Amino acid sequence: MFPYKTSFILQRNQGSPLYLQLANQFIELIKSHKLPPKTKLPSSRKLSELLEVHRKTVVACYEELLLQGWIESVPKKGTYIKATLPILQQQEFLEEEDVQSTCANFSFEKRAILERKTYETEEDWVVLDDGISDVRLTPLEDIARTYRRLSTKRSTINALTYGSTMGNYKLRSVLADYLNETRGLQCCEQNILITRGSQMGLFLSSKLLLQEDDIVVVGETNYIAADVSFLERKAQLIRVPVDENGLDTCKIEELCKKQTIKAVFVTSHHHHPTTVTLSAERRIHLLNLAKEYQFAIIEDDYDYDFNYNHAPILPLASHDTHGNVIYIGSFCKTVAPVFRIGYLIAPKEFVDEAAKARRYIDRQGDALLELVFVDFLKSGDLDRHIKKILKEYQSRRDLFCQLLKEELGTYFEFEIPKGGMAVWTKLNQKYSWDEVSQIARKHKLEIGDWQRYDYENIGHNAIRIGFASMNEIEIQRLIKRLKTTMQELDINEHN
Incomplete structure (x- = not known):
């Protein structure tokens, strides 16, 4: 006899009703061939005793399975797994986390041009953006x-x-x-x-x-x-x-x-x-x-x-x-x-x-x-908001450009932008953003997808660095980590 008592785990403190938990677990047993077609199921009374639940719970479970087409009731004989159910061809998974397959069993178009690099960082990292608003000012x-x-x-x-x-x-x-x-x-x-x-x-x-x-x-x-x-x-x-x-x-x-x-x-x-x-x-x-x-x-x-x-x-x-x-x-x-x-x-x-x-x-x-x-x-709330953040972003632009020139002027060229949220920053041609990016990660600074600024490989060696999303302390921290990065890059160049 099928081990019904040990095959079901019912949790009374879950949001899902017991009869649905039971029905869903029945479905998994059917799909995994543990309960094949034509298998006779215990009576509602017998199963309720085995699982130590109210008989109404089992009756409701059987009604749900009947409605979904997983079981059938044969008069004067009992309840059976539906005989006409096809056998579901399932992959044998070795690891529990592999149950949700990552591979589709059908063909579809993959477009390399849609790829966009993403970077995982911790909370104390500084991540460059290309000019976005500071959501804290919303x-x-x-x-x-x-x-x-x-x-x-x-x-x-x-x-x-x-x-x-x-x-x-x-x-x-x-x-x-x-x-x-x-x-x-x-x-x-x-x-x-x-x-x-x-x-x-x-x-x-x-x-x-x-x-x-x-x-x-x-x-x-x-x-x-x-x-x-x-x-x-x-x-x-x-x-x-x-x-x-x-x-x-x-x-x-x-x-x-x-x-x-x-x-x-x-x-x-x-x-x-x-x-x-x-x-x-x-x-x-x-x-x-x-x-x-x-x-x-x-x-x-x-x-x-x-x-x-x-x-x-x-x-x-x-x-x-x-x-x-x-x-x-x-x-x-x-x-x-x-x-x-x-x-x-x-x-x-x-x-x-x-x-x-x-x-x-x-x-x-x-x-x-x-x-x-x-x-x-x-x-007028929008206009008032614009006036407020405009003043703040201008202050941040001025501070960022001042520090970038004073602390890193030998490494970068730029024009102070008349507007916007970012500075077009050109790296000295003796360095590459690839080198900068690799060393920067050692100092918890993420440069990001710098290649997207030179899609045609022109070799201008410049990227956008956003300033609007950072407050004064964060701008100073960015400059400090970027300076540390460039100094280490210089040391490596001389060794």
Whole structure:
């Protein structure tokens, strides 16, 4: 007889009811062939005595197994493991932790281009980033207060069902007014698609615009996520130089005269990764080229709010009168990465099509969060938050650049950025970031995926180092560990 008494472990203090625990363990015994098809099961009374549980528990267990199709009841004969169950072919696992296999038993496409290096670090490590906000400065009290107030309003119920794939209408309307006022745009709610951050806008734009072998012009140094998005569409990337005035639009004009350009990607405000600003002359030139040669300009304005030396420069989209610019932005860097509120602004027919495509990857956004941002914009809380962090980030930029020059000026070259959250830092050519990275880990400093800044192996030997996410003490600690690293590297060079 099957050892029922020793084959089941029932825990009364678990959240799961006893009958479900029993049913689930029966299923595992059936799947592992320990209880094969046609096996007769004990009566509910007998099994309840063996397991020392109430008979109703066993009855409920058998009813559950019957409903799921694992057992069958034969009148006047008893209860049996279902005779028609096929034998489940299972892998013999040697180790308990291997029960969940890591290998799929089917073929699927693996894309090397999607690989992104990750690094495990401990709490006391310093980890470089490429310019992200300090989440400790997030106005959580303001946001939480608005969440609570909206959650208790009866009218909020209407926002909890399926809504527009374009995003909450109120947010699109308020956002249109806000961007028209602050960034010189001339859009309305029909020109706006709310996204879950700027990356979704970039993905949707690529999906709609690009076919295999279409040409996209990008900078010699460029935002790696944009490169990946375009290459995923099997587009052809043509790179043009980036200097102190941004993308070289004369080179773009030369390309336009020779072949058909489908799109130009630009981070005009602070070029990613070098932080330089696209000059006024080149902005006008690029818009004129787009009009003449009918290509799209994908403008990713990822850090518009962060300017320290002057007022923000209006985006290309504010000067676009011919419908060439797809303008992408978000509040993820301004407020916190977890609040996935972004936007794609373009001619209505493009936005309508993007909304159709969005339906099949993300039916709609977070409607309640979108309502919170309606209030966040209208109340002035966002502007007050921007003023607060702008002052703080400028102070951090100044301290970081001062210490980098004073303590490490012989190792690194850089220009003090006029805005943004990072410094484009060029390492002396006698050293390599690979060497720096290896030694830095000995001093609990993680440089990270430095290779992504030179996807084409140009050899510029520079990376972005973010300063906004670190307070004064943390900046000093970073400089100290980086200095220790470089000094050890010097010693190794001389030995």
